Amino acid sequence: MGLVSQLRASISTRFDIPSGILPREHHTKLPTGIRALDKLTSGGIARGTLTEIAGPVSSGRTAILFSLLAQATGQGECCAFIDATGSFDPLSAAQAGADLDRVLWINCAGKTEHALKATDLIIQAGGFGLVVLDLADTPDREAARIPLASWFRLRHAAERNSTALLLAETRINARSCSTVQIELHRKRPLWSGLLFRGLLAGAESRKHYQALTAEFEAVR
Amino acid sequence: MYACIHSPGNLPLLIECARGFSPYIEETSPDTVVFDVRGLESLHGPPPQLAREIERRVGLPANIAIAANPDAAIHAARGIRGITTIPKGREAEALAPLSLNLLGGSAETADLLDLWGIRSFGDFAKLPPLGVAARLGEEGLWLQRLARGEDHRQLRPLEDPLQFEESMDLDHPVELLEPLSFILARLLNEICRRLRARALSAGQIRLRLILENAPEHFTALEMPVPMLDEKAFLKMLQLDLSARPPAAPVLKVLLSAEPVKPRRTQQGLFVPATPEPEKLELTIARIKHFAGADKAGAAVLVDTNRPDSFVLRSFAPRPVSSQPKPSALFSAQQADPRLALRRYRPPRYAQVIVIHERPARITSPALSGSVVMAKGPWRTSGDWWQQEDWNRDEWDIEVAAGGLYRLFQELNSRRWFIEGSYD
Numbered sequence: 001m002g003l004v005s006q007l008r009a010s011i012s013t014r015f016d017i018p019s020g021i022l023p024r025e026h027h028t029k030l031p032t033g034i035r036a037l038d039k040l041t042s043g044g045i046a047r048g049t050l051t052e053i054a055g056p057v058s059s060g061r062t063a064i065l066f067s068l069l070a071q072a073t074g075q076g077e078c079c080a081f082i083d084a085t086g087s088f089d090p091l092s093a094a095q096a097g098a099d100l101d102r103v104l105w106i107n108c109a110g111k112t113e114h115a116l117k118a119t120d121l122i123i124q125a126g127g128f129g130l131v132v133l134d135l136a137d138t139p140d141r142e143a144a145r146i147p148l149a150s151w152f153r154l155r156h157a158a159e160r161n162s163t164a165l166l167l168a169e170t171r172i173n174a175r176s177c178s179t180v181q182i183e184l185h186r187k188r189p190l191w192s193g194l195l196f197r198g199l200l201a202g203a204e205s206r207k208h209y210q211a212l213t214a215e216f217e218a219v220r
Numbered sequence: 221m222y223a224c225i226h227s228p229g230n231l232p233l234l235i236e237c238a239r240g241f242s243p244y245i246e247e248t249s250p251d252t253v254v255f256d257v258r259g260l261e262s263l264h265g266p267p268p269q270l271a272r273e274i275e276r277r278v279g280l281p282a283n284i285a286i287a288a289n290p291d292a293a294i295h296a297a298r299g300i301r302g303i304t305t306i307p308k309g310r311e312a313e314a315l316a317p318l319s320l321n322l323l324g325g326s327a328e329t330a331d332l333l334d335l336w337g338i339r340s341f342g343d344f345a346k347l348p349p350l351g352v353a354a355r356l357g358e359e360g361l362w363l364q365r366l367a368r369g370e371d372h373r374q375l376r377p378l379e380d381p382l383q384f385e386e387s388m389d390l391d392h393p394v395e396l397l398e399p400l401s402f403i404l405a406r407l408l409n410e411i412c413r414r415l416r417a418r419a420l421s422a423g424q425i426r427l428r429l430i431l432e433n434a435p436e437h438f439t440a441l442e443m444p445v446p447m448l449d450e451k452a453f454l455k456m457l458q459l460d461l462s463a464r465p466p467a468a469p470v471l472k473v474l475l476s477a478e479p480v481k482p483r484r485t486q487q488g489l490f491v492p493a494t495p496e497p498e499k500l501e502l503t504i505a506r507i508k509h510f511a512g513a514d515k516a517g518a519a520v521l522v523d524t525n526r527p528d529s530f531v532l533r534s535f536a537p538r539p540v541s542s543q544p545k546p547s548a549l550f551s552a553q554q555a556d557p558r559l560a561l562r563r564y565r566p567p568r569y570a571q572v573i574v575i576h577e578r579p580a581r582i583t584s585p586a587l588s589g590s591v592v593m594a595k596g597p598w599r600t601s602g603d604w605w606q607q608e609d610w611n612r613d614e615w616d617i618e619v620a621a622g623g624l625y626r627l628f629q630e631l632n633s634r635r636w637f638i639e640g641s642y643d
Binding site for chain 2: 033034056057058059060061062063064065066067075076077078086087088089090091092093094095096097100101102103104105106107108109111114117118121122124125126127128129136137186189191194195196198199216217218219220
């Protein structure tokens with residue numbers, strides 16, 4: 001630490017530039033409504049940041065998205081759901097508690113570039129508390145082709161407008177642009193007699209110094 | 221001074237004629253209009269000359285009366301043929317011979333006056349006011365003032381229908397969108413200026429383009445909230461025209477706006493910010509331009525059991541109350557998240573091998589593999605009285621690869637489909 005201080009002092013005397021570590025901005029958080037995940041993320045997803053939720057089919061990604069929509073719309077926020085593949089089910093969202101009147105659904109019918117453009121326009125318009133970009137059914141190769149510059153652009157736009165930008169996908173794509181990365185995995189389905197009752201999923205936070213894990217049940 | 225024209229069956233003509241003299245016109249009845257002619261002496265001369273000018277402009281047989289108050293003019297025009305001018309202060313004398321039937325009032329009062337033998341305005345005017353008040357009350361006194369030509373009231377002016385339309389004939393047919401945009405901008409500016417002058421906003425913008433050798437092109441932009449932003453309107457029209465260009469060069473442009481009262485909302489200090497309506501509408505128009513007109517909006521569930529039933533309407537979130545609903549938040553916090561369905565639109569066709577009446581293996585471009593668990597069937601059907609009925613057995617399945625899906629069999633066609641995945 002002593003060497004770092006000496007180096008900083010010598011640089012600051014020789015160059016008239018600001019130096020040091022930028023203090024992390026304090027962002028208010030939007031709770032996910034799922035106790036285990038709120039604990040994992042220290043209170044929910046932060047506004048003005050990009051949060052990634054990645055996992056395979058039937059790992060509870062959409063359940064988290066709809067739970068967040070329910071939380072945000074319950075607080076009177078306007079939300080946007082940019083649906084890259086047209087798989088949004090309004091009935092499921094309503095059953096999760098989302099107020100559909102406050103959710104702008106944009107169906108991009110499989111066109112990823114349209115989804116990115118729409119996300120950018122929506123964030124720039126301002127006034128949306130939560131913007132969800134759903135790439136969960138987009139093929140991995142197509143999602144991986146999205147340049148890092150696009151994610152930077154979206155993250156900066158979200159920062160400027162204090163919008164919580166949430167990205168659902170199969171694998172982590174935004175890498176260093178996202179503030180929080182949550183990886184989900186399917187643990188087991190919950191069968192009860194003749195009924196399919198739900199599923200048990202595990203979550204792991206990737207951007208913490210120590211791996212944090214949680215488990216939650218998504219029920220029908 | 222007020223002038224009255226009485227001519228049965230010619231109301232539009234009477235109003236048109238009255239407009240030539242005054243903006244304050246009252247449509248008293250389908251055959252009578254009365255209007256303010258104060259200050260017209262210097263233009264048309266004394267009242268008899270003014271009355272002759274009115275008669276000349278009407279051009280039809282009509283009774284015309286000019287008096288110091290509207291009711292005296294109305295009664296004189298209804299009861300006296302030709303032209304009548306009543307000098308101020310001599311109304312009672314001029315109206316005295318008129319039949320009491322012209323006076324109006326309730327049927328009981330009219331019957332009572334008839335029983336008393338009162339037949340004319342003059343007879344009624346002579347009665348002592350105190351006695352009239354004692355026997356006929358407030359209405360009697362008012363009728364007597366009318367009969368004497370003493371009642372002074374304000375006109376109830378006819379309001380012009382609010383029309384905000386602009387048009388432009390083009391010397392040369394316009395083929396490109398850019399020059400057309402300049403014309404649209406000019407017309408929009410004029411319409412918005414007129415709306416602003418009347419403190420109104422636009423609820424809908426309609427554009428009609430008369431084309432060369434082609435049917436006319438029509439566009440209506442519906443605003444979810446009242447708006448008055450010419451730049452936003454222009455951009456929306458440009459986006460619409462570029463998505464759906466006219467079929468032929470444009471000969472004439474007609475633009476109109478539907479006037480509505482402007483929105484007045486006071487946002488609370490502690491409620492979340494919402495998108496600015498003008499900006500939001502423009503953003504949605506831009507998104508619809510590349511994604512498709514029916515691809516953006518707020519979903520509204522339809523009251524039916526038919527799967528995947530909803531309608532998409534324009535996104536216009538209602539204002540929130542100052543405090544969020546605590547009960548909704550509490551319940552959402554405490555409950556486990558709801559499992560969601562991710563739909564395939566349309567449902568994907570699949571070939572299914574059934575063993576012991578249960579799906580055992582599934583093959584489709586979206587998903588293939590053996591079924592390790594299947595729960596069902598759950599039978600649903602409906603709308604059997606319509607052409608588009610549904611009748612199916614649903615299964616919840618887990619495939620060997622690990623995904624959980626909803627599978628259904630159309631019972632009419634016996635074909636299998638994957639409806640979506642649980643997530």
